[in-house]
Amino acid sequence: MEKPTFRYQPANKGKAPLLTLGATQAARPFIEAGHAARQRGDRASSAPAKKPEEVEKEARARVVSEGGDPGNPTLVLSRHSIQFGQYQGQTFKWLLENDVGWTTDVLARHQKERETSVSQSPLMSNKDALAQYACAYPDVKEEVRFHRAQAEARERYNESRDKGELLVGFGDYRWDTLKGLYDSIDPERMSYVNWLKRKTPRHGTTMDTARKYILGRDKEQPARRATTATSAATSAAAAATAATSAPTTSAPTTSTRGTTTTTTSTTTSARKPAAPFLKSLLHSRRPMTSGELQAKVHKLVGKPAARPAAPALPSARDRPPWRPSPTPSVEVKDEELVQAASDIEMAGS
Incomplete structure (x- = not known):
């Protein structure tokens, strides 16, 4: 009751x-x-x-x-x-x-x-x-x-x-603002917008307000699409220019007994100057062991560039007898590491 x-x-x-x-x-x-x-x-x-x-x-x-x-x-x-x-x-x-x-x-x-x-x-x-x-x-x-x-x-x-701040006020999307409904890329909302365009609501109703807002936004779209296309073309041109200006190096082609091996191209990257960093290491307040210094320098120099692929080996008949190569047993000195880093920097400049 x-x-x-x-x-x-x-x-x-x-x-x-x-x-x-x-x-x-x-x-x-x-x-x-x-x-x-x-x-x-x-x-x-x-x-x-x-x-x-x-x-x-x-x-x-x-x-x-x-x-x-x-x-x-x-x-x-x-x-x-x-x-x-x-x-x-x-x-x-x-x-x-x-x-x-x-x-x-x-x-x-x-x-x-x-x-x-x-x-x-x-x-x-x-x-x-x-x-x-x-x-x-x-x-x-x-x-x-x-x-x-x-x-x-x-x-x-x-x-x-700005009428886009108003709520739709009716239907399934009544909680949406008019701007939010129109700008949505949700397929169902986009279909709803197209449905509203075909309606002939009574003057002064919320549906009439929504339809007029949508039609008004449609008139703004040609100019907006032209602006968007220009921006996209500019971005594409800039990307193409950046791609063509990137420095590359290619390894030569090597031939051994009729077998040809081609190495891949690698892109060189800028390297920070090594001398100031090495100077600070050598004059550090805390003494470093040889192993610590080598680790610092290896981190600075980074990974070595990709080497060309090894040429094809000759046949077993043509190969000379195998001999083990001597293994160096002397530890690299700090001064030699500094000199090596300086040589790398001079070669890369």
């Missing part, structure tokens, strides 16, 4: 259904009467808001008259009556069943007002009670959150005058 019967829009496959926000036929007379009163400038037609205690007493009486349990707080709350606006006198339950859009808009503005106000007036207390009842239902609470997001988007638009 306390839960309202909500109306839902048809849902797309895989999407959660959304509440129908429009007013029912039962709500039309109240809307028209309110519109006529505003046209006349008649502000005295609304009665002053009743005190919370009086509203509670009337709600309990309604529950009893309907055969309900007055000890059920949610049921009693559903029978509280609206104390303001065009639906003044109608119950909270009736309101959620007949005009969810109006309700969520009121509650979104009330939440923002409550951020700075602690008023306990009859009007504010009545709105507090409505928020307590309506937001107990997740779908209504979500709509209130969406209304607040829409209001914040309108504030951004008022500051920037």
Whole structure:
């Protein structure tokens, strides 16, 4: 008895259904009467808001008259009556069943007002009670959150005058900004944008605003595509120039008994000067062992360049007898390492 019967829009496959926000036929007379009163400038037609205690007493009486349990707080709350606006006198339950859009808009503005106000007036207390009842239902609470997001988007638009800041406001992508929807590379969103282009919505609706924004952005695309193409051509030319200017060295081709072996080309890289580094090593405050110094120099010199492939060996008949080559047993001195690094640097310069 306390839960309202909500109306839902048809849902797309895989999407959660959304509440129908429009007013029912039962709500039309109240809307028209309110519109006529505003046209006349008649502000005295609304009665002053009743005190919370009086509203509670009337709600309990309604529950009893309907055969309900007055000890059920949610049921009693559903029978509280609206104390303001065009639906003044109608119950909270009736309101959620007949005009969810109006309700969520009121509650979104009330939440923002409550951020700075602690008023306990009859009007504010009545709105507090409505928020307590309506937001107990997740779908209504979500709509209130969406209304607040829409209001914040309108504030951004008022500051920037960029309609891309506005929310789509309807359909599966209603939480997207117009700019975000248009710029998206998601196939489903791109298809949605193309679908909107073919629509003929009623003037002034959120769909009409979205369609006009999309068509306006389409007109900007030729100039944007030309700019993008120019930038891409410039980047490609720069990359080609950098590739052709890179220094390369090639090893010669070697021939042995009719067998030809070609080595691969290698790209030389710049090497930092070695002399200052070696000087700092030799004059270091902490003495270094020969092994430490050799490791430092080897790290500085780096890996040797790729050597040409060894030429093909002659046949076993032509090879001379094998003799083991002598292995040096003398350790390289520090001065010889310094001289070797200097020679490498001179050769590379």
